[in-house]
Amino acid sequence: MPTSRFLSLHVPGHPLLMPNVWDLGSARIAASLGFQALATTSSGFAATLGRRDGGVTREEAIEHAGAIAAAVKVPVSADLENGFADEPAGVGATVSIAADAGLAGLSIEDWSGSEIYSLGHAVERVGAAAESAHAGDRAVVLTARAENHIRGVDDLDDTIARLLAFAQAGADVVFAPGIVSADQIRAVVSAVSVPVSVLAVPGAPDVAGMGALGVSRISVGGALAFNAYGSLVAAGTELLQRGTYGYWDGYRAGAAAAKQAFTSALGV
Numbered sequence: 653m654p655t656s657r658f659l660s661l662h663v664p665g666h667p668l669l670m671p672n673v674w675d676l677g678s679a680r681i682a683a684s685l686g687f688q689a690l691a692t693t694s695s696g697f698a699a700t701l702g703r704r705d706g707g708v709t710r711e712e713a714i715e716h717a718g719a720i721a722a723a724v725k726v727p728v729s730a731d732l733e734n735g736f737a738d739e740p741a742g743v744g745a746t747v748s749i750a751a752d753a754g755l756a757g758l759s760i761e762d763w764s765g766s767e768i769y770s771l772g773h774a775v776e777r778v779g780a781a782a783e784s785a786h787a788g789d790r791a792v793v794l795t796a797r798a799e800n801h802i803r804g805v806d807d808l809d810d811t812i813a814r815l816l817a818f819a820q821a822g823a824d825v826v827f828a829p830g831i832v833s834a835d836q837i838r839a840v841v842s843a844v845s846v847p848v849s850v851l852a853v854p855g856a857p858d859v860a861g862m863g864a865l866g867v868s869r870i871s872v873g874g875a876l877a878f879n880a881y882g883s884l885v886a887a888g889t890e891l892l893q894r895g896t897y898g899y900w901d902g903y904r905a906g907a908a909a910a911k912q913a914f915t916s917a918l919g920v
Contacts, residue, residue: 658727658756658793659824661688662847662868667859669870670849672731674877675700676723677910682876683724684913689756691729692717696877705874706765710736710746718753727756729795734761738769740780747784750792757793758785759827762814763803771810775817782822795849796823801830808836812843819846825869832856834865841866 661668670689673679674696682690695705697716708716710732717730730750735743743760750758760781762774769777778796785794796818800811808831815826827849831837834857841848847868850856852875862870887899 658689658729659847661727662825662849664841664847664866664868665863667850667862667867667870669859670729671876672696672872672874673720674874674880676720677914678876678880679720679724679728681909681913683726684909684916687726689727689729690720690724691757691759691871692720692731693874693877694731694733695874697731699874699877699881706733708733710749714746714750714753717750717755717758721754721756729757729759729793730755732758732760734764735777735781738764740776743777744780744784747781747792747794748787751785751787751790755792757795757825759795759797761797761799763797763799768799768803768805771814771817774814775821778818778823779821785824786822793824794822795825795827796821798826798828799830801828801832808839812840815840815844815848819844825849827851827869829873834861837862837865837867 668689669687670691671682671687672691672693673682674693679690694708698705698708713732717728721728732746732750735746737743737746747758760778762769782794785792798811798814800807811828815828818826823846825847826844828840829851831840832853832855837850849869849871850862850867852870852872857865859870883902890896890899
């Protein structure tokens with residue numbers, strides 16, 4: 653999907669609702685519901701492989717995201733964690749491979765897996781990612797993530813400084829997962845000139861409230877994937893401990909949605 657189409661969906665005040673999907677079935681169902689764009693989720697995809705977040709290779713993540721992009725008719729953005737590299741050249745290479753996989757966008761974090769990169773190093777990484785993301789005819793939308801607030805660093809000033817620098821380095825969208833309050837979100841939106849993405853979490857404003865604050869995109873991380881796994885746990889627990897079949901009520905609704913989505917997607 654062309655960069656221009658995906659980026660044009662990011663309208664301040666009218667947030668793009670972008671659910672994070674974890675396999676082809678969830679992608680096709682989400683697209684059938686009317687979402688205009690989708691994203692992958694590193695934690696949700698890792699779970700499908702029986703692994704924890706951070707346990708997926710670059711090749712696996714890009715192959716997975718490319719397969720989802722090929723399965724739906726809406727733009728898909730890939731969660732590529734830290735670009736599967738510490739050094740800028742490695743990040744640029746990852747972005748180049750991902751762009752060739754048919755994606756409309758991708759995100760890169762400033763978290764190594766064990767620590768947050770220094771500001772200077774993080775900016776160099778975003779610059780390398782932007783150079784690859786915007787090269788040639790298969791340019792993609794680059795989202796640069798500041799991980800402070802989900803990594804135990806409650807420093808809004810540093811977060812804003814990072815997002816400003818990432819935008820100046822070429823990021824098309826900036827994202828600070830973990831900012832929750834209206835004041836935090838307003839401060840970020842007011843500070844940067846590129847679209848701002850926000851993670852929908854308990855305590856954050858609802859969609860209308862996010863729009864009023866000037867947010868351009870809302871995503872959900874692994875929430876939908878682990879809600880699905882939660883349903884599996886509940887159904888399995890009911891069968892094992894009570895010996896009853898109430899979970900069939902959920903089955904009927906899910907099967908109907910899947911049948912409609914898959915019929916439409918496959919044209920059969």
